[in-house]
Amino acid sequence: MKTLEEENRRLRRALGIKERRPDLIYARVLGFYPSGFRKVAFIDLGKRDGIIKGTLAIDSQGYLLGKISQSFNEYSELILLDDPYFSLPVLIENKTAGLLKGTLWGSLKILYVEGDKNISIGDKVWLKYADLPIVVGRVQRVRETKNDFFLDIEVKPKSNVYSVREVFLLK
Amino acid sequence: MRTTLIKLSIALFLFFLVDFLKPFGFYFCSEFLFLGILFVSLNLAFLYSFGFAFVFGLFKDLFPPQSLLFYTFSFVLINMFLRLTLKYFHGRSIIKNLVVGLAIIFYALLNSIEVGQILPSLIFSFFMQSLLVFFIMERFLLKWVTD
Numbered sequence: 001m002k003t004l005e006e007e008n009r010r011l012r013r014a015l016g017i018k019e020r021r022p023d024l025i026y027a028r029v030l031g032f033y034p035s036g037f038r039k040v041a042f043i044d045l046g047k048r049d050g051i052i053k054g055t056l057a058i059d060s061q062g063y064l065l066g067k068i069s070q071s072f073n074e075y076s077e078l079i080l081l082d083d084p085y086f087s088l089p090v091l092i093e094n095k096t097a098g099l100l101k102g103t104l105w106g107s108l109k110i111l112y113v114e115g116d117k118n119i120s121i122g123d124k125v126w127l128k129y130a131d132l133p134i135v136v137g138r139v140q141r142v143r144e145t146k147n148d149f150f151l152d153i154e155v156k157p158k159s160n161v162y163s164v165r166e167v168f169l170l171k
Numbered sequence: 172m173r174t175t176l177i178k179l180s181i182a183l184f185l186f187f188l189v190d191f192l193k194p195f196g197f198y199f200c201s202e203f204l205f206l207g208i209l210f211v212s213l214n215l216a217f218l219y220s221f222g223f224a225f226v227f228g229l230f231k232d233l234f235p236p237q238s239l240l241f242y243t244f245s246f247v248l249i250n251m252f253l254r255l256t257l258k259y260f261h262g263r264s265i266i267k268n269l270v271v272g273l274a275i276i277f278y279a280l281l282n283s284i285e286v287g288q289i290l291p292s293l294i295f296s297f298f299m300q301s302l303l304v305f306f307i308m309e310r311f312l313l314k315w316v317t318d
Contacts, residue, residue: 032190032192032197035190037279037283105293164196
């Protein structure tokens with residue numbers, strides 16, 4: 001009974017988000033990379049469903065979850081935000097761009113942002129996809145590094161990559 | 172012996188499934204299959220435990236497909252380390268526990284090097300969770316296998 005209610009709740013949420021954004025494809029998570037040191041999920045859609053490498057995935061709230069790293073005929077490999085091999089160009093407010101990287105430990109890093117960009121805690125980290133703003137999270141910590149030209153920026157993601165069971169792919 | 176081997180094969184396969192399905196999400200960072208390999212390495216004769224480490228390491232490498240045989244290599248290495256150490260310190264439970272702890276740290280370090288990020292907090296978390304689950308698992312598995 002509880003499982004049915006949960007299923008209903010998830011489907012309602014899924015339908016809601018699909019109505020708002022018609023370019024979304026709903027996918028279920030089949031399983032995960034069987035390692036504690038990778039954050040990779042396998043989803044039930046593949047090449048035959050039009051899923052290609054680089055396709056972005058968001059959660060039911062519209063926050064970025066990850067991107068497709070490999071696509072096979074019947075399933076695809078989704079690399080989650082927090083995976084050490086994840087990287088994606090993002091924007092910090094409208095101040096500057098940087099490269100988002102996974103750290104395996106909850107928070108994310110933004111690389112290659114110069115010290116003079118006036119980045120502050122709470123700044124929105126996002127990216128633009130076909131005119132849609134996709135939110136990643138907020139800046140949690142900014143540190144100047146002594147010997148480096150770039151800032152050390154830590155980002156708290158909005159999506160919960162720790163318990164992903166369903167995703168929406170942006171086509 | 173045959174029944175024991177069949178039971179252990181089933182257990183290891185189920186551990187692999189749990190690692191793949193991750194019922195606890197990423198909140199649990201340890202790996203059941205790895206802990207199962209530790210168990211067989213400690214409780215079976217070298218030839219059998221080596222076989223299990225090799226076959227299940229290969230299985231993990233092939234599903235999903237990997238470019239390197241990382242798990243085959245690390246499972247076999249850990250199996251040999253455990254067997255060699257216990258050969259000289261057989262029967263001492265403190266040494267056994269110490270060796271299990273070392274094997275967990277070694278495996279966590281190998282994985283960290285493989286992904287290119289050595290995070291002390293993650294290694295510590297992996298170590299604590301693995302140690303706790305291993306001793307619980309060992310108790311139940313021993314009972315089931317010897318029944």
